[in-house]
Amino acid sequence: MTRWGMxxxxxxxxxxxxxxxxxxxxxxxxxxGKNQADMGRTILxxxxxxxxxxxxxDASEMLIPRPCMHCDDPPCVKVCPVQATYRTDEGVVxxxxxxxxxxxxxxxxxxxxxxxxxxxxxEWPEALKAHLNPDPEVAPRPRGVxxxxxxxxxxxxxxxxxxxAEGRPFSATDYVPACVETCTAHARYFGDLDDPNSLVSQLAxxxxxxxxxxxxxxxxxxxxxxxx
Amino acid sequence: MTSIxxxxxxxxxxxxxxxxxxxxxxxxxxxxxSLVVLLGAAALANQWRLGLGVTxxxxxxxxGVYITNFVFFIGISHAGTLISAILRVTQAEWRRPITRIAExxxxxxxxxxxxxxxxxxxxxxxIIFPFIFGRxxxxxxxxxxxxxxxxxxxxxxxYLPLVPDLARLRDRMTDAPRxxxxxxxxxxxxxxxxxxxxxxxxxAIGIMAIVIIPVAVSVHTVVSWIFGMTMQPMWHxxxxxxxxxxxxxxxxxxxxxxxMTLLRRAWHLELWIGEKQYNYLGILLLVMSAFWGYFxxxxxxxxxxSTITNETAVFHAKLLGEYAPAFWAxxxxxxxxxxxxxxxxxxxxxxGTFIAALSVIIGMWIERFLxxxxxxxxxxxxxxxxxxxxxxxxxxxxxxSFALFALxxxxxxxxxxxxxxxxxxxxxxVEAVRQKARELAHEGAQPALRS
Numbered sequence: 001m002t003r004w005g006m007x008x009x010x011x012x013x014x015x016x017x018x019x020x021x022x023x024x025x026x027x028x029x030x031x032x033g034k035n036q037a038d039m040g041r042t043i044l045x046x047x048x049x050x051x052x053x054x055x056x057x058d059a060s061e062m063l064i065p066r067p068c069m070h071c072d073d074p075p076c077v078k079v080c081p082v083q084a085t086y087r088t089d090e091g092v093v094x095x096x097x098x099x100x101x102x103x104x105x106x107x108x109x110x111x112x113x114x115x116x117x118x119x120x121x122x123e124w125p126e127a128l129k130a131h132l133n134p135d136p137e138v139a140p141r142p143r144g145v146x147x148x149x150x151x152x153x154x155x156x157x158x159x160x161x162x163x164x165a166e167g168r169p170f171s172a173t174d175y176v177p178a179c180v181e182t183c184t185a186h187a188r189y190f191g192d193l194d195d196p197n198s199l200v201s202q203l204a205x206x207x208x209x210x211x212x213x214x215x216x217x218x219x220x221x222x223x224x225x226x227x228x
Numbered sequence: 229m230t231s232i233x234x235x236x237x238x239x240x241x242x243x244x245x246x247x248x249x250x251x252x253x254x255x256x257x258x259x260x261x262s263l264v265v266l267l268g269a270a271a272l273a274n275q276w277r278l279g280l281g282v283t284x285x286x287x288x289x290x291x292g293v294y295i296t297n298f299v300f301f302i303g304i305s306h307a308g309t310l311i312s313a314i315l316r317v318t319q320a321e322w323r324r325p326i327t328r329i330a331e332x333x334x335x336x337x338x339x340x341x342x343x344x345x346x347x348x349x350x351x352x353x354x355i356i357f358p359f360i361f362g363r364x365x366x367x368x369x370x371x372x373x374x375x376x377x378x379x380x381x382x383x384x385x386x387y388l389p390l391v392p393d394l395a396r397l398r399d400r401m402t403d404a405p406r407x408x409x410x411x412x413x414x415x416x417x418x419x420x421x422x423x424x425x426x427x428x429x430x431x432a433i434g435i436m437a438i439v440i441i442p443v444a445v446s447v448h449t450v451v452s453w454i455f456g457m458t459m460q461p462m463w464h465x466x467x468x469x470x471x472x473x474x475x476x477x478x479x480x481x482x483x484x485x486x487x488m489t490l491l492r493r494a495w496h497l498e499l500w501i502g503e504k505q506y507n508y509l510g511i512l513l514l515v516m517s518a519f520w521g522y523f524x525x526x527x528x529x530x531x532x533x534s535t536i537t538n539e540t541a542v543f544h545a546k547l548l549g550e551y552a553p554a555f556w557a558x559x560x561x562x563x564x565x566x567x568x569x570x571x572x573x574x575x576x577x578x579x580g581t582f583i584a585a586l587s588v589i590i591g592m593w594i595e596r597f598l599x600x601x602x603x604x605x606x607x608x609x610x611x612x613x614x615x616x617x618x619x620x621x622x623x624x625x626x627x628x629s630f631a632l633f634a635l636x637x638x639x640x641x642x643x644x645x646x647x648x649x650x651x652x653x654x655x656x657x658v659e660a661v662r663q664k665a666r667e668l669a670h671e672g673a674q675p676a677l678r679s
Contacts, residue, residue, distance in 0.1 A: 039284075039286045079366050079367065079457065080366055081357075081366040081369050082360075082362065083361050083362075099354075099361060102280070102349050103345075103349055104350065108460065109458040111608050113288055113607055113609055116287065117350065119279055119280055119285075120281040143279040143350070144280065144350030212609065213608060216459055
C-alpha cells in the first residue's frame with residue numbers, strides 16, 4: 001500500500017513562501033483581510049513558521065514550512081465526535097466538510113496547529129475570485145467548518161484518472177501536491193514512504209532527517225532535513 | 229392512609245404563599261432577567277447569522293468563554309443532585325428544607341451547560357450528527373452520553389419527591405388558574421398518599437439517590453477528559469478528572485447558598501431554612517475550599533517544579549504572566565475569602581455565607597477560564613504566544629445564559645413549592661418521636677403514663 005509522505009530540505013528552503021501561495025491558489029483558501037489576519041484568523045494550509053532553534057548558540061530562529069503532518073496516529077481523528085475527519089488507507093488525513101459540526105476539538109487536539117476554522121463565510125477580492133480553482137473537490141468550504149492541508153488529494157485523483165485514461169498503471173511519481181511542484185528551491189520531495197526505492201523514503205532515512213515534535217508519538221509523515 | 233387535613237399548617241401556608249400571590253418585585257426581577265436573556269438571544273442570533281467570527285476566538289485559542297461556561301454550569305449542576313443525594317443517603321435531617329432547591333439548580337444548570345456546547349458549535353444545525361455518526365473514541369461522545377444520563381436522572385430525581393407535593397397543590401390550590409391546576413393534577417399522577425404509594429416512592433427515591441452519585445462523578449470527570457485527553461500543556465494531566473469533580477461540588481454548594489439565600493428572603497422561608505442549614509453547609513463549603521486548594525497546590529507544584537518547557541510556559545503565563553491577575557484573584561476568591569469568612573461560626577450565617585458563596589462562584593468561573601484559555605495561548609509548537617480577548621458577543625451571551633439560569637429557577641419556584649413540604653413534615657414527625665423518646669429516657673424508671 002502506498003503511504004504518502006513529504007520531505008522538506010531546510011538547507012535548500014529559502015523561505016520564499018511560494019508554497020503557501022501555490023497552496024492557496026490550488027485549494028481555494030479564503031482571504032482573511034487585515035483585521036482578521038491580525039486576530040490570527042488567516043487560513044494557510046501551508047504556513048512558513050518561525051520556530052526558535054534551540055540548538056543554535058545565538059538563539060536564532062528557524063523558518064519551517066509546515067503543511068499538515070498527516071500523522072499515522074493522528075490525534076485529531078480520535079477526538080472528532082462525528083467521524084468527520086479520517087485517515088485514508090494511503091495515510092492521508094482528510095475532512096468531510098458536510099459532516100463537520102465545527103466543535104473545534106480537532107483544532108485543539110492537533111499539536112502542530114495545522115487545522116483552520118472558517119470563522120465567517122469565505123471571501124475573496126473580485127480580482128482573485130476569477131482565479132479560483134474550478135475543481136469541485138476544492139470548492140470553498142462553508143462557514144463554521146474546519147479545513148486543512150490534504151496533500152492535494154484532488155491532484156491524486158486526477159493523476160489516477162489520467163493514468164487510467166492512458167491505459168497505464170498509476171505510479172507514485174505521477175502526482176505531487178502544489179507546494180512541491182512550485183517550490184522554487186526544489187526543497188520539497190513527495191512520494192511513497194513505503195517504497196524503499198523512492199526518493200522520499202531514502203531521504204527520510206538520512207541522518208539529517210527529523211520530524212516536528214516526534215516525542216508526541218503521532219508519527220508524522222512530513223520529514224525535515226536539518227539545515228547547516 | 230393519610231388524607232390531607234382540611235386546615236393548612238403553618239408550613240403549608242408559608243410555602244404556598246408565593247405560589248398564590250405575586251408581588252411587584254417579582255415582576256421587576258422577571259422583567260430585568262428577561263431583558264438580559266433577550267440581549268443574549270439577540271447576540272446569539274447575530275452570531276448564527278454571521279459565524280463564530282463575531283467572538284474573540286482565533287487560532288490557536290479555538291475555545292474560550294463558551295467552553296468555560298459549559299464547564300462552569302456542568303460544575304454547578306453538582307450542587308444539587310450530589311449534595312441532596314449524599315445527604316439523603318446519610319440521613320442528614322437538616323437537608324429536608326433545601327433538597328428541592330438543590331435539585332432544581334442541578335436541572336437548570338444542566339440545561340444552560342448543554343446550551344453552551346450548542347452555542348459554541350460552528351454548525352449549530354448539525355447538532356444531531358453526534359447521535360447519528362458518533363465516534364465513541366471521542367471524549368465529546370463520552371460527554372454527550374454522561375451528561376444525557378445525568379440530565380435524565382436528575383430530572384427524575386427532581387420529579388419524584390415532587391409528586392406528593394403536587395398532589396397537595398392539586399387539593400389545596402383549587403383557586404389557581406386552570407392550566408396550573410391541570411398541571412398539578414396531571415403531574416401528581418393520582419397520588420393519594422396511601423401507605424403503598426409511600427412505600428414505592430421511598431424505594432424509587434432511595435434507588436435514584438444512590439444511582440445518581442456515580443453518574444454525577446462520571447459527568448464532571450468526562451468533562452475534564454475533553455481537555456485531559458489532548459496533549460496540550462497543563463491539560464494532559466491525570467489530576468484533571470478529580471480536580472474537576474472537586475471544583476464542581478465546591479461551586480455547586482456555593483450556588484446552592486446563593487439561590488437558597490435569595491429565595492429564602494424573597495419567599496419568606498426564614499423559619500425553615502435557618503441556622504442549621506447555614507452552619508452545616510458552611511462547613512461543607514469550607515471543606516471543599518480546602519480540598520480545592522489542595523488539588524490546586526498539587527497540580528501547580530508538580531508542573532512548576534518540572535522543567536518541561538511546554539508546561540512551564542503555561543505555568544508562568546498563569547502565575548506571573550498576563551493571566552496572573554486572574555490567577556491570584558481566583559486564589560483569593562476560592563481560598564482566602566471563604567476561609568476568612570467561614571472559619572468563625574458567626575461567619576456561617578446568611579450574610580457571611582452569601583458573600584463567601586458569591587466569591588466562590590466568581591472564583592470558580594475564573595478557574596474554569598484559566599483551565600481553558602491559557603493552555604491554548606501557549607501551544608507546544610510554539611511560534612508566538614497568542615492573545616484572547618472575549619468579544620461583546622461572548623459577554624452578552626454569557627450574561628444572557630446566567631440570566632436564563634436565574635429566570636428558569638425563578639419561574640419554577642413560582643409554580644412549584646420551594647420546600648419539599650411532605651419531607652419537612654416527615655422530618656417534624658421524626659423529630660417529635662425523638663423528642664418523645666428523649667423525654668421517656670429522661671424520666672427513666674418512672675412509669676409515666678401521661679397521655
